[in-house]
Every structure is written in structure tokens, then in C-alpha cells.
Amino acid sequence: PVKINVFLKTVLIPYQELATAEAKEFIIDLGEEQQLLFDKKRIHQLLIILLDNALKYTAPGEKITVFSTVKNNEWLLKISDTGIGIAEEKKSAVFERFYRGEESRNRKTGGYGIGLAIAKWIVDEHQGKIDLLDTDPKGTTVRLRFPVK
Numbered sequence: 001p002v003k004i005n006v007f008l009k010t011v012l013i014p015y016q017e018l019a020t021a022e023a024k025e026f027i028i029d030l031g032e033e034q035q036l037l038f039d040k041k042r043i044h045q046l047l048i049i050l051l052d053n054a055l056k057y058t059a060p061g062e063k064i065t066v067f068s069t070v071k072n073n074e075w076l077l078k079i080s081d082t083g084i085g086i087a088e089e090k091k092s093a094v095f096e097r098f099y100r101g102e103e104s105r106n107r108k109t110g111g112y113g114i115g116l117a118i119a120k121w122i123v124d125e126h127q128g129k130i131d132l133l134d135t136d137p138k139g140t141t142v143r144l145r146f147p148v149k
């Protein structure tokens, strides 16, 4: 079993430092500590993909929030940003391999459009769910839900 808050902090603190260096706010909002069974390496890889994107598509002065809680036999994780957002009609396409939004293709930020395809694969492997929601008033929220064993 993995202590989720201990685990999340080791993943998130370096990103918080990176965000701060880029003048982006980074908020870590963790619920009660719980011990869960999951593949630490894979979930780490998943979070890296999502956090890289959150930073990549968010300008200085904006905000990234990571929320985690366990309730109703489910581990809920939300990575929210106030960045450029994803248009409703593109939300399913971004999970395809090599898909990149035109905004991203034009950007200096590199990438092959493979990140979210791998993220989806890791989530499926853990019988979880991944959804893209909008952040209020703008930006992207990636919602992850994993069944608690």
C-alpha cells in the first residue's frame, strides 16, 4: 500500500517549485491521508504527463491546482489550470496518439501529442476514468477517478 499524500507530495513539490519559478501559482489541496494499492511508477508517470501539460498550457500569472480526496470507494484527483483550455469538440481527439491542438503546434513548447494517449492507457490499466472538464472561468481540469481496492 502507498500513502497517497506522502506520494503526491514527492511528485508535486518539484512542480510547485517549477511553477513558482515561472510565476505561476501552484496550489496543493490534499484530503485525509489514506493507504491505497496502485502502481507507483505508473501513476507517477501519469501525473508527470498531466502536470507538464498544465504548466505548458498556462501562462505566468495563472494558477494550477491539484486536488485529491478519497470518498465513496473512489480516489478522486483533479489537476486544474487556468490556461488556454480545450475546446469542447476537441476533448475526445486529444486522447489520440499524435494529436496536437493547432495552438500547441504553433507554440515554442515542444511535444509529439503522445502524452494524453499514454495517460489514458495508464488510467485504463488501473480501471480508472479520465475526463476533461472546463475550469471556471477558463482553462482545463483533468479529472481522474480510481476505484479503491
Ligand code: ATP
Pocket (backbone or CB within 6 Å): 053, 054, 057, 081, 083, 084, 085, 086, 094, 099, 100, 101, 102, 104, 105, 110, 111, 112, 113, 114, 115, 116, 117, 140
Ligand atoms: P507531448 O507529446 O509532449 O505530451 P502534447 O502536449 O502536444 O505533447 P498531449 O499531452 O497528448 O500532447 O496533449 C494533446 C493536446 O491536448 C495538446 O497538443 C494540447 O492541444 C491539448 N492539451 C493537453 N493538455 C492541455 C491543457 N492542460 N490545457 C490546454 N490544452 C491541453
